[in-house]
Amino acid sequence: GSMDGASKFVRGDAIAGILILFVNMIGGLAIGMLQHDLPFATAANNYVLLAIGDGLVAQVPALVISVAAGLIVSRVGDEDIGRQIAGQLFTIPRALGLTGAVLGVLGAIPGMPHLPFLALAALCGWGAWALSRAAAERAAQGDAPAAKAVAPNGEASWEDVTPVDVLGLEVGYRLVALVDKDRGGDLLGRIKGVRKKFAGEVGFLPPPVHIRDNLELHPSAYRILLKGVVVGEGQAFAGMFMAINPGHIKVPLVGTATTDPAFGLAATWIEARTRDQAQAAGFTVVDAATVLATHLNHVMQSHASDLFGRSELQELLDHTRRYAPALVEDTVPKQVPLPLLQKVLRNLLDET
Incomplete structure (x- = not known):
């Protein structure tokens, strides 16, 4: 995650810190042996320890700052960064285990405060062991139910595919x-009347309207879908009436101004008491x-x-076959294939 990007920022500071540490060690040995005439062992005991201490004092804050800067700059998620850091440090046993090992090594260095480092190392080690044990228990408890749940529905089938309604509201x-x-x-009755009127005017029975x-959606909103795609939407208020202005009326009405969704005329949603007015x-x-x-x-x-699909075409042919069977048998599919006939009829519908 973010630690991958943060490593790019940490690497440069770490290399520079190591080089500075070696320069301090070599410089300290040279000063001790050449200027103060100290033996090599004494100079190493004094200046190497001082160089290591100075390196730790300088590198620990630099390391923390570099990691923090790397995490912030390389962060790409929307999750809180504090939760991300806590999740990476305290939910992965290996991270706590490595932290405990490093603290243990630091605590074993001569001259370092042994008790705090070793205590923190023991605490991290115990945390890593507890997390590993909890993960193993969860895996043991979750394997059997998961296997039972997956077994009956292991294979995908066409039952998993939800058909898309041709016309929906x-x-x-x-x-x-x-x-x-x-x-x-009475909306269902109105829709039945709309389908009947459409069949009489256009010439085929449209697919049923599935309402859900x-x-x-907004509590007072609705939308019309054709094969899963929104082709119309608007708002309506149950218990109220829409007063549509034909275009020449200047009388103001008390209500919510709107537009007729079907024809785009200016309209107003009014209360029932002002309907007669x-x-x-x-x-x-x-x-x-x-x-x-x-x-x-x-x-x-x-x-x-x-709306004129293959099923509507077949229903139209079946209906026509009742009173003109010879016409249908001689024409379809001997003279005109079904796909071509459907294309021709669709083009005619587009022209009307």
């Missing part, structure tokens, strides 16, 4: 009342279910060719 939770018959909702609630002024007043049904009808008319 998703509503926010405040619009669920429009679908619930027990609460006076979607908690991710709006109608008297010349506004076209419709309820929320009618707004959704009209928008759905407009979308279906605009995407009629996309």
